[in-house]
Amino acid sequence: MRTLLTGGTVVSMDPAVGDLDRGDVLVEDGVIVEVAERIDAPDAEVIDASDRIVMPGFVDNHRHTWQTAFRGIGADWTFGEWAAAMHGKVKPHYTPEDVYVATLVGRLEALHSGITTMLDWYHVAQGPEHEDAAVAALQDAPARSVFCLGAGWAAPHSVDDDIRRVRSELPGDGLVTMAWGLRGADDTGMDTLGRELELASELGLRTSLHTGSDGTQRPIADMHKHGLLRDTTTFVHGNGLSDEELRMLADAGSSISISPDVELKMGFGAPMTGRALAAGLRPTLSIDVVPSVAGDMFSAMRAAFAAQRGLDGGLRSRDLLAFATVDAAASCGLEARTGSVTPGKDADIILLRTDDLTVFPVTDPVGTVVSAGHAGLVDTVLVAGRVVKRDGALVDVDVETLRARLLESRHRVARAAGVPLDGTWRPRPAAK
Structure with missing residues (x-):
């Protein structure tokens, strides 16, 4: 039960540990026990990390994984078109099997690209069988996941029974845990939002909430006025929030999840990365929806980096790597378990190739990961x-069978929804 990663370039993301040009990491019973230049552990299984960057796995704290089967279909869509397509046309035709295979393949895809922890923001909202299918898929993936149960856009007014039922089935601190995806005051009213936050606290659940403003609304100020800001809530996107509202979030200890690719492409506005930092927040990064953007964290880091540097020249590459690892882990309440290569934390670790011609020679490991990294570098x-990917391939995963199931699901749902798959369809947004 001892594993020694030896001879790698260690990027720990822990200031107390630092980075090592050449270092070893010793893992015992799934936990990191030592990080040093050289470790003597003759009884350990050795993983040669030569020509590899050894770093914490990425943390994606906001992804609607049920949409995996429709990857790429919405590359040209606005937000209104995405909503009309995925929620209006596609979602009503999802069966539990569709939810299961999309969630499983999506979670494995994220793992394949080095995302060891992922929050699945579920809002298919078709019934208990669909919820159970999503949870089962996350449990069948050898990864750390947070099932964030969201009510969806057409759910009953009260979702208390669903929340209590799923919570009773995910009570512990295993690899799959639970959070609550809130609908927000615009959908439910401030009284309901307050009551749901109280129930979340009673059940020990962190919460996640989509938010933003066109400049005329003040959603965070309204929550602040009603005493509803919490240090256990992650606010997703946040585009258009005022500096004052961002400071309110910082004062409350809340976190913010930025999905830079989606926000730029769908018309949300510039990602809030720099403004959030200036307000005292630690931004985090997420993918959101793969019908519109890539599902790897390298792409998200690069988009956020380029957008902010284009605005004001701010940010450094290490900031981006922190947003995608240790800061995102904290937003999920998992900072004691993952997010950095730290003795005492679980060994959620990825090894990135440095001998690949797309990054060779690596002079600055952090700068290389952020500016030139890609999923093809993820070796282990x-x-x-537990080693779940080795030599570039997922371990004990029947990829071919899963591909066939996902394609069958996509074709069935598309036929039922009347959605062409030839790249020409532009859904019509709902009238305001």
Whole structure:
């Protein structure tokens, strides 16, 4: 039960540990026990990390994984078109099997690209069988996941029974845990939002909430006025929030999840990365929806980096890597378990190739990962000390069978929804 990663370039993302040009990491019973230049552990299984960057796995704290089957279909869509397509046309035709295979393949895809922890923001909202299918898929993936149960856009007014039922089935601190995806005051009213936050606290659940403003609304100020800001809530996107509202979030200890590719492409506005930092927040990064953007964290980091540097020249590459690892882990309440290569934390670790011609020679490991990294560099992945990807391939995963199931699901749903798959369809947004 001892594993020694030896001879790699260690990027720990822990100031107390630092970075090592040449270092070893010792893992025992799934936990990191030592990080040093050289470790003597003759009884350990050795993983040669030469020509590899050894770093914490990425953390994606906001992804609607049920949409995996429709990857790429919405590359040209606005937000209104995406909503009309995925929620209006596609979602009503999802069966539990469709939810299961999309969630499983989506979670494995994220793992394949080095995302060891992922929050699945579920809002298919078709019924308990669909929820159970999503949870089962996350449990069948050898990864750390947070099932964030969201009510969706057409759910009953009260979702208390669903929340309590799923919470009773995910009570512990295993690899799959639970959070609550809130609908927000615009959908439910401030009284309902307050009551749901109280229930979340009673059940020990962190919460996640989509938010933003066109400049005329003040959603965070309204929540602040009603005493509803919490240090256990992650606010997603946030585009258009005022500096004052961002400071309110910082004062409350809340976190913010930025999905830079989606926000830029769908017309949300510039990502709030720099303004959030200036307000005292630690931004985090997420993918959101793969019908419109890539599903790897390298792409998200690069988009956020380029957008902010284009605005004001701010940010450094290490900032971006922190947003996608240790800061995102904290937003999920998992900072004690993952997010950095730190003794005492679970061994959620990825090894990135440095001998690949797309990055060779690596002079600055952090700068290289952020500016030139890609999913093809992910050679080895460990989750809680278990090797789940080795030599560039997922371990014990029947990829061909899953591909066939996902394609069958996509074709069935598309036929039922009347959605062409030839790249020409532009859905019509709902009238305001």
